[in-house]
Amino acid sequence: MGSDVDTAPLVGRADTLAALRSALLDDVAPGRTAAVFLTGESGVGKTRLLAEVSDRLRDAGALVLTGSCLDIGDASPLHPLRQALRRFDAELTEARTTSAVRGLLQVFDEETPGPDGAGALLERVSRGLHVVAAGRPLVLVLDDLQWVDRSTRQLLLYLLAGLGDLQLSVLAAIRAEALQGAHPLRRVLTELRRLRSVRVVDLAPLDRAGTDELAAAIVGAPLPPDAADQMWQRSGGNPFVVEELARDLRDGRDGLSDTLREVFLARVDALPQHAHAVVHAVAAGVEPVEHWLLAQVVRLPEEELIEAVRAAVAHRLLVGADDGYRLRHRLVAEVLAHELLPIERASLHRRYAEALTSATAELHQARLAHHWRLAGEPGRALPAAMAAAREAERLYGYAEAHRHWSAALQLAAAPAVDPTDADRPAPVEVDRAELLEHAAETAHHCGEHARALTLLEELAEEPAAPTACALHIRRARYLAAAGRSATAEAEYRRALAATDCTPRERASAAAHLAELLLHLGRYAEAGDQARDALQLAAVVDGTTSEVVLASAALGYSEAFLEDPDGGLAVMRQALEAAERSGRPEDVACAYLHLAELLTGPLNILEEGVVVARRGAERVAELGLGRTWETRLLAIATNGLFRVGQWAEAEKVVAAALRHRPSGADAVELLLARCRLSVGYGDIAASDRDLEAVATMLAGGGARHVLPMLILRAGLAMWQGRHDLARQAVQRGLTESRSDDVIVLATLAWHGLRAEAEAYASRTVEVDPTAVRRLREVVDRVAGKSEKAGAPVRYVADGFLALCDAEISRLEDGRGDPDLWARSATEWDRRNHPYPAAYSRLRQAEALLGRRVRVATAGKLLRQAYQMAQGLGAVPLSSEIRTVAGRARVALEEPPVAARPVPRPRAATPAGPAVDELAALTAREREVLAAVAEGLTNKEIGQRLFISERTIGVHVSHIFDKLQVRTRVQASAIFLRNRPD
Template sequence: MDGAPLVGRTELLEAVRSTLVGAGQGQPTAVFLTGESGVGKSRLLREVGSELRDAGALLLTGACLDIGDASPLHPLRQALRRLDAELTTGPIRASSALRGLLEMFVDQTGGPDGAGALLEQVSHGLHLIAGGRQLVLVLDDLQWADRSTRQLLLYLLAGLGDLQLSVLAAVRAESLQGAHPLRRMLTELRRLRTVRVLDLAPLDRAATEQLAAAVAGEALPTAAAEQLWRRSGGNPFVVEELARDLRDGRDGLSDTLREIFLTRMEVLPPDAHAVVRAVAVGVEPVEHWLLAKVVRLPDDELIDAVREAVAHRLLVGADEGYRLRHRLVAEVLEEELLPVERVALHRRYAQALTGAHAELHQARLAHHWRLAGEPVRALPAAMAAAEEAERLHGYVEAHRHWSSALQLAEAPAVGSAVDRVMLLERTAEAAHHCGEHARALALLEEVAGADASRSACGLSIRRARYLAAAGRSALAEVEYQRALAAADCTPRERATITAHLAELLLHLGRYADAGTRAREALELADTVTGSTSEVVLASAALGFSEAFREDPEAGLAVVRRALDTAERFGRPEDVACAYLHLAELLTGPLNTLEEGVVVARRGAERVAALGLGRTYETRLLAIAINGLFRVGQWAEAEKVAATALRHRPSGAEAVEVLLARCRLSVGYGDIEAADRDLDAVATLCAGGGARHVIPLLTLRAGLAMWQGRHDLARKAVQRGLTESRSDDLVILAALIWHGLRAEAEAHASRSLSVDETAVRRLREAADRVARRAGTAARPVRSVVEAFLALCAGEVSRIDGSDPELWARSVTEWDRRHHPYPATYSRLRQAEALLARRSRSAKAGKLLRQAYQAALGLGAVPLTAEIRTVAGRARVVLTEQGTTAGNPTSSVPADGEELAVLTAREREVLAAVAEGLTNKEVGQRLFISERTIGVHVSHIFDKLQVRTRVQASAILLRNQPPDAR
């Protein structure tokens, strides 16, 4: 464990230090660390011992052996021999006392009559060896201490020896069973104020993941981290072994871990061994009444057996039942148990559960009957468990149970006793709800192939829903049209199709078509009873369309009413869809960003409780990320993105969150991360619509410009103008701006000739957007006008930059509280003023404002460009007297220098000040090493420093005195 960092033990280390300080007042002190094997006791002995040695204490380090009383005072003898080997220089008196003690041990017979004299001699000899220094006796594996060693400890800690003494010892808790003599001794010692017995608990989940990341060299994927936590139980030694296996690509269980747990099992009494085996086979937690039926022991004997297993740190007991402390025990026993033994235990569990409130145990019942080799009895239990999970909105569990039922139905013993097509349909729907869209589509194809009599319309509806969720919007629209044209399409199905089609068109950005379809769906729903879902979907789509195209207030009210209706009737997908449209409307067309972010995050919590965490929660979090990005809260957006990606989304959900994260990466200047996300989105977007394709191409153009690849930016924009049809004027205006900016950048860099045809097409597109915006709702028109101001400014850069056009853009974006485009516009306004060689004072002020804003955002490429322009114009970007590198600068008030840093950047700086590398900081904060590098660059820019030492000095200078 020496190669890995010591994590999760800060408070414990402080408790040990504070206790051992008592030796400085002439009182003997002691800390006894107890805990299970591998929990880190020996590591703590070394850490604390090393600190005390560095502080000037004399260390005597030894370990007890598992050989009873055959070697009196063995750990002390071992410690003295080690000291003798190390003691090359020192007082003659101390060396003489050391040799005298060693010789005394050789001559001593260990008879009981001379025990008191022996202890006194040892104490006196240690006093001479210490020579007035604090003496620290460090003892490992004290559970095997011989009688003489225990007597010596009691003698010394009772204050009978003339020593400035501290004892630091480690004890395996699982060894202190029954009437173990050390157990009684520790009970007595606890009464002394200067003695503490501290139990080392396993690491918590966060510390476990931190340690595993340090060993593996990178943060573990969510699924791997979850499995490691369950298998290790937080035991540091086990965590390290498992993390190394993951790092090196080894499967299975290492021989080291297997032998450790087998050894611990072997010392159990037979009944306790049987209890552990039974719990290992069961579904945790295993209730006491259930365990009694499985192991078939009288209650008194069962309780004794459980106590033994708990005492040996193999089981954990709680009110709800018993659990294995480490799931690895189950893996070890899987190989130890004979197949016939496993089957017998599963059958006992199933039989015990069959008559005991079976409705509460269907999942376990299915599990045990299946592993007992009884598929006929397991199948109905699996189906019941799936239906119960769906009722509780546990769609992941439902999918697992339906998949199990489908597998059980394949058994020859089941035959035709169950409708396999029905199982396929139910499994497909559960897969769709939990985000397994590809599996849902594959199962639906099996349904179509297995039963030709199934309704063509019904199959098309479901296929279209699954395609839309998978991000294949174009194919989904075709499938909905096919469903409408089906001969067997009923009025109810027509209403359903039209409502879903309206929602799809909304996601495609075709708001006029969505409104038309929504009105049609509402008319159809009026003729069908029980069409609440159709009304909710259509109302949300209609409200969004009206808010974008006609009346924002009226449209918003319609969407809010749709949400109220969905909440009243409680169908999860309806609630999620209504929240989605409300959050999108607020953060998009209405530009009410703060409220939209709040609604998105509140909706994410709500739909997570409804079991739709991987799908709709991810989408809502993506909306929150975009809103936070636009208002300049990039650090918070980064945290939300990390939360969303823990769900491992797929399909359209993955596209949404990857695009949102990519905006951050482009802004930060993390080229590699942005490129990776864009490639992933491009793969997932095959068959997608304008809602995803246009932002994808816009981001591709923006990234290419920061790389100086203006030709690639030009191609991306031209593709966006020709390939996608959308009523979303905002994303179209953003795309046009990027196109004109690419031409202006090419002109400014002289690396590429301006494409006059492209400029003409882009200006024509901007004019079309301006005309269409004239009839759009006021908030939409307002944002479009701001983008058109950027477009006008970029055109002027080609023709001869006009500072007044850029001043207008600054005003437009400032009014909307969008810091990034406002900062960019200030840079261009200053550049235009400098090009005209006039009003340089105003240009300098604009550059300084832009510089501070870009630093606050963490926009590295934009900050670098501002610095370049300022350098050419010889503009000082920081106020005189406050530059970090200026030796004549005044020292700001406490904390003032750090005010420019975000909360995340302060966390990174604090870790940097500890001397951690970027990789180590990333492991501590659970973000990538590359992202840490970006943060460090931001910190250097904001604090105006060049080295980590300078940045750390500023942190220390700004800390309160009591924190230094």
């Protein structure tokens, strides 16, 4: 917010203002998000533009919250939002809104976060903003985003994902010159530039005409040609420099150097004495400098201080705002930093530190540490740095915590003070090994794995270092996270061989090594190592986590090595052990791995869905609803999608998203929902979900990139954009480091399908290089799947059949009907109706292209159409109708029992009656009929020639679909709906 004397006109920005208002308000639909990141060099006018846009948005009825990031880089997490809310609270008069704002502020001041950790904090902030907005469009305006803390960056990514119904826009300004090297915002902005809902606007300096106009407005008359040329050459169109030089020219200050340093120094030298001191004090402070803090630093009577501040504002060196004072341009601080003697600078920082220490309000530990350090008082800075680190850890701000722990290490290593100096406190006794441990672990948590390894090496040299075994385990964890798997494996083996390894550490090392081997695809070794880990854990108390971890590796290993029953038995034992321990995360992990095993390698989809949903209910009881429950429900959604129960899958994912998850949990659910939207042909919903996923992956999340690209390719093909589908697949092949043969086979199928579709439609030329590369992937998948266990080979063979059939389309333009018939049979056996229907469509198309077996082709089209209609697959149904229309094949409507349950998002016309059993499959109806007769599961199994366990799965599924709890309730529904 500018001061009252800030009367310089805004020149050359009219189009930018209109575009920003439109992008942030007019073009944002309810429940949607948008963002504009304004970048440019210092002084180009970003802050002024933010203020102008904010005023226009407020006039249009939007709620605008404005905040700024601190320039020391280690502020408290979520500082800009705290600042914006406090400023807004000071302006409020309505009691209800005031209460909402203060309630949200209280979230930041709680002693401990909720049980769901940082994700819960972000969700509570999002919910609080929704209450504060009270139905109005909300615009979050952030200045100096280049100094943003990690927690605020995570909040922005979370809010921009658009999981809620809050109409939110973000406008942020970033110094372009600050984004150098490995600045974390560089990668984020690179990813965000790809999204339609996010714009990155590079604010350029004024052109020659704009520079002349601005200078003329300040001077009061057009500049002579020579003066105008000189202004343009000296300023380069930078509005700030133009204003400063134009005022010098207007006020007759000739002979000034044409450098910014001389401009700023001349302006400071012209200040009254007290104003001069105020500017120097603000330059040494952490902006914004609150009025009470400035008063204690400059030590002037109140009236004289106000007069001095007013003079500095009038000379356009300071900007006054509700939250304190800032230099109009931070370059002033860089100029003034060389004008004070070292003792003068230290004295200013000491005054800041003493004032902050004596404050009765919230103690700003990060700022306190900053000032004590620059005051030359490492002994006093150290406790503040450690307190700031712990505060950041409490809020899961690991990047900020790591910076504070690193600062504490430097302060602890500072030279000792003279013990005879009575004015200095006694040195603080700290355990350097403890500081190194905290610094290394927080570096690992915030993704700085190389830094974590370096700190770990320093820790190993300390006298109080952990044991060699403990160091090996920690080093292996960091190495594995850094992608150095071979070295990590060696470290785990060193830990197991260490003579000082405790039984607990040995069990932990063995369990982690088993997991690492599993990720490396060495399933036999993983199984052997997991067995060793379980034996070691069996004789040590408190190793439930190790048991669950090892059991996951063992279960997957045995499943891949053709012993699915053995893998299931181990996973069920792990679940029983977790339930006995009662530790919520162990129970959740056991359920998760069991559900993944069933829906993954074993391909027992219906039982896997039941386990996932049952596990979701269990972990919700344990208080883990927002994290583990949502992940389990994502597994259930994907399983339901594959078996063709799309309407039920949509209900599950909608229920999970009500938790408003964050991070990887949100990504899993959005990808699951996007699969449904792509299948349904809902292009707008698919785009929204993919953009949300891309936003949340802007800061990482590589394991989700391939599923996202596969969905992007599938959506592009339904849109007829085969070139975009090809790009997505090729990017996936380039970025993929996955050994998952099923994911690779799926990606290859999409790529070959895109080339075949392009060939058939003649929209783009077939890319021979892409086809060759895809065929190599198919061969690689075929070779790898031959060495995998039967369940994995079983699923991979289905996708390989699709790939072979797509290749036949590329070879003759029509496709081999026998290959498509084999693909349809493969997917019928796997109970995957969508690829089965697609294969029948292509088989019929191939027969019609050869003008043979036309009757068979018609039958295939009708079967495919019935299956597609039953799913609700609109694009597939449309393509089937197109082929049938060309061949003059009459398509029959599917029977009532096979029609899909109406999707919740669509309006359903009222009807005379509703078939409450419509969601059940034919087999489930048979089971329910037997349940209604009063038969037990064993008796039903004997009647239907199905195992008792499978009957139990069907019964659980029936209960879920009918939303009942007992057999009596289910029987009542059956009797009420059975045919006469």
